[in-house]
Structure formats: structure tokens, C-alpha cells
Amino acid sequence: MSGAGFILAINFVVAGLFAASFLAVALYDTHPAAPRWFAFGYMLGALYFGIEFAIFMLAGGSIVAVLSFSVALASFALFNVGLAHKYRIAVPWRLMAVVFLLSVVACAAIQGMPRGSILRMFVYQAPYFVMQAIGVWIIHRSSARAWLDRVLEVALAASALHFLAKPLLMQLAGGTGASVGDYLKTDYAMISQSLGAIFGIGVALLALIILVRDILAEVTAKSEMDTLSGLLNRRGFERLAALSLEHASRQGMPVALVIADLDHFKVVNDTYGHASGDRAIQAFASFLQSATGTGHIAARLGGEEFAIVLPGANLVAARLLAEGARSAFSALPIGGLPAAARVTASFGVAELLPSEGLSSLMARADEALYAAKKAGRDCVRVARLATIEPTRGLQTG
Incomplete structure (x- = not known):
């Protein structure tokens, strides 16, 4: 051959x-x-x-x-x-x-x-x-x-x-x-x-x-997807959020983080059943998706806790978005719950500081969320530098 x-x-x-x-x-x-x-x-x-x-x-x-x-x-x-x-x-x-x-x-x-x-x-x-x-x-x-x-x-x-x-x-x-x-x-x-x-x-x-x-x-x-909410899970959120923060730092853009938690979620589960609790999570996730824009990263971190990374947004813009979301969601009826029943959420907001990493940013936003819970829930609190300051006029609960 x-x-x-x-x-x-x-x-x-x-x-x-x-x-x-x-x-x-x-x-x-x-x-x-x-x-x-x-x-x-x-x-x-x-x-x-x-x-x-x-x-x-x-x-x-x-x-x-x-x-x-x-x-x-x-x-x-x-x-x-x-x-x-x-x-x-x-x-x-x-x-x-x-x-x-x-x-x-x-x-x-x-x-x-x-x-x-x-x-x-x-x-x-x-x-x-x-x-x-x-x-x-x-x-x-x-x-x-x-x-x-x-x-x-x-x-x-x-x-x-x-x-x-x-x-x-x-x-x-x-x-x-x-x-x-x-x-x-x-x-x-x-x-x-x-x-x-x-x-x-x-x-x-x-x-x-x-x-x-x-x-x-x-x-x-x-x-990296949470099957119940349709949002990113914690693993996916941390990966994409870190990349977003790195990109924003290179571009000199501000970045804000909003962490939200459904109020009295255990009471919702115990009173109306876990199926209703799941519907509340799905409703809040769907609401976050509609409220956020292109380039924003929304995730369910676990349980009833959610997070949104907002590239290009400073503390003021993120606080306004959180307050708008809080107000609108508190008036949103949830399928499976009585007509008069409403589910509310508390929000913590932080802006990325120079040379700060994701873990530090999340810790400060968590502290702000804790302050919102301590202040009576259904409200927004912001983190400024290393201290937590209430946002005047934003507490409603």
C-alpha cells in the first residue's frame, strides 16, 4: 500500500x-x-x-x-x-x-x-x-x-x-x-x-x-442555581460577585451590596405551611428579578436570605432601590396566603470600600441587616465605613 x-x-x-x-x-x-x-x-x-x-x-x-x-x-x-x-x-x-x-x-x-x-x-x-x-x-x-x-x-x-x-x-x-x-x-x-x-x-x-x-x-x-427561587445559590453568587467586584475596582466604579431577609418567615411556615413559605420565597425572588437591572447579580443565599450586587451603584442609589423594593413587596399579595396577609422583608445595604473584598462587604451588609431586624423589621439600614447608621425616614416597622 x-x-x-x-x-x-x-x-x-x-x-x-x-x-x-x-x-x-x-x-x-x-x-x-x-x-x-x-x-x-x-x-x-x-x-x-x-x-x-x-x-x-x-x-x-x-x-x-x-x-x-x-x-x-x-x-x-x-x-x-x-x-x-x-x-x-x-x-x-x-x-x-x-x-x-x-x-x-x-x-x-x-x-x-x-x-x-x-x-x-x-x-x-x-x-x-x-x-x-x-x-x-x-x-x-x-x-x-x-x-x-x-x-x-x-x-x-x-x-x-x-x-x-x-x-x-x-x-x-x-x-x-x-x-x-x-x-x-x-x-x-x-x-x-x-x-x-x-x-x-x-x-x-x-x-x-x-x-x-x-x-x-x-x-x-x-x-450554581437555586432550584426553588430560580436565582443563583450562594456558590454561584460568591463566584460572580467576586468577579463583579474585581471588574468594578479595575474600572473605578462604585459597587453596592443589598442583603435582604424575609421577616418572621418561621411564623409563615408554621401558620400557613411550608408550601406557602416556598411560594413566599418564589414571590420575593421573582420580585427581585423584576426590580433589578442588567448586570445586577441576585441570589438566594440560603433559607429566606437574599442578596443583590449592584455594579455602578453607590450607597445612595442602593438604599433607594432597597427602600423601593421593601415598600412594593410589603404590599404584594402572596399566593396561598389569606388576602389580608402580607410578608415583609428587612434590608441591609453597604457600598464597597477601597481595597475591600467580598467577605468584608457581606459582613458589613449583614450588620446593617441585623440593625434593620433590631429596629423592628420591614425597614432599610445602611452601613457606612465600619459603623452602622440608621437611614432616616426609612423605618416603617
Whole structure:
């Protein structure tokens, strides 16, 4: 077996392994459409390499050559479908169907041309370029591209461009051989199959890494989410709040923290039942989500205690937000409770001091919350520097 034939056989095995890998990822992905389509694409890729090997071993005719070309082009199309699902872009079915049909017709038409013709080689390779360029376009249209997605975009663009370079490579390498059976013995076959292996493996690895990255991100998000309230839990809050504080410090922006606690929550549970207590927590969480803005970080720290980080807000702005939330929530009816029953909350507010960390900021906000509880609940208290001062005119309970 020639070196090119050996690489062709390796490509067959590698394509099959990647197909199996994508299918395995689909089992763990909550959005399995993308890895499934990737798997189907690499299955066709393995079929293509099998047909190619048979063509050159058995000197197949034009019909088999067109079939091989069609299978390879279809594998690229299926990979594009996977990309569209991954990046939540409408699948360009019509565009790919037109490209596919015209390309198959063109491939059939050039079968009678000399094998060393540059025009023949260009017509044969250009459809591969176009189909992978569609994949690049799909990724580029996505607004949710991280750096790794951009790397995949670049790798796919390089893979597409290498097909346009193949006519020149053919000329420089001395042609594709006098017959189909001679192809695998040529330097061009060695170069072409090697490049195909490099780009095919590179694109597949990047796609796999991106899929795994998304799965891990989703698992992390679920582990940092409080299922009852739909807000962040303490773990997620501390991670994101620390990042927010670090960013604000670099930008020279103020940051405020509001900690809230539902008043007499044990009485609510004991009087109306735990289901009503859960509804009170859900109502307060939903209220916090609607009351906070973009960039704010809301969380349920545990039990009936909640926290909100307000990047860009100073103590005055945070105090006003807390008072507005306190007043509005105290008038909010809670499902499952008697019509006249109301649940109130107490709030502690602190502003980040220079060189202060999250733990210190939370401790000062907790002290302010304790002061609000001590003052009769259903009120707001603020922390100023290392001491707690009442907010005049804000106590209502």
C-alpha cells in the first residue's frame, strides 16, 4: 500500500472514531441535535474514504467517482446543519441543496476532461470550498461567539481555502496520475490526503471541545442555581460577585451590596405551611428579578436570605432601590396566603470600600441587616465605613 493509501485508510478510521465521539457527546448534551448532525457528517466522511479506497484499489469508473464526490459534499452539508443547531442559526437548507445539486451535475460533466486539467480540478474542488464557506458564514452570524468559536471559524475557513489551492498543488506536485489507479502513487495524493487529515481532525477536535465546553458550562450553571427561587445559590453568587467586584475596582466604579431577609418567615411556615413559605420565597425572588437591572447579580443565599450586587451603584442609589423594593413587596399579595396577609422583608445595604473584598462587604451588609431586624423589621439600614447608621425616614416597622 502506498503512503497516500495508508493515510486514506487512517482517515477512514479517524472519521469513524469522531462519528462515535459526537454520538457519545449527544448522550450527555441537553441539546443533542448539533452533535448528532456532526456525527452523521463524519459517518458520511468515513463512507467517503471507504469509497475512495475502493475506487483506487479497483479502478472504479465515473459513476462511482461522482458518488464519492456526492458523499463527501453531503458530509460537509450535514456538518453545517450541526453548526446551525449549535449556534442557533436557521439551517440554510435551500442554499445547500442548490449548491449540492449544481455541484453533482458539474462533477458528472467534467468526468470526460483530462485528469491533469486545472479547470477539471477547480470544478471538482470548488464545491467543497463553497460548502465549508457556508459553515464559516453560519458561525460568523452567531452573536454568541467566544474565542474558541472564533478559532473554529478560522480553522473551517482555512480548510475551505485549502480546496481552492489544490489545483495549484496538483500542478506543483506533478499531477494526479495517468489513471484512477495511479492516483494513490502520486505526490499530490500524499499531500492532498495529508492536508485533508489535518483539517478534518482539527475541525472535529475543535467542535468536540466546544460541545464539551458548553456541557460543562451548563452543568456549572445548574450547580450554581437555586432550584426553588430560580436565582443563583450562594456558590454561584460568591463566584460572580467576586468577579463583579474585581471588574468594578479595575474600572473605578462604585459597587453596592443589598442583603435582604424575609421577616418572621418561621411564623409563615408554621401558620400557613411550608408550601406557602416556598411560594413566599418564589414571590420575593421573582420580585427581585423584576426590580433589578442588567448586570445586577441576585441570589438566594440560603433559607429566606437574599442578596443583590449592584455594579455602578453607590450607597445612595442602593438604599433607594432597597427602600423601593421593601415598600412594593410589603404590599404584594402572596399566593396561598389569606388576602389580608402580607410578608415583609428587612434590608441591609453597604457600598464597597477601597481595597475591600467580598467577605468584608457581606459582613458589613449583614450588620446593617441585623440593625434593620433590631429596629423592628420591614425597614432599610445602611452601613457606612465600619459603623452602622440608621437611614432616616426609612423605618416603617
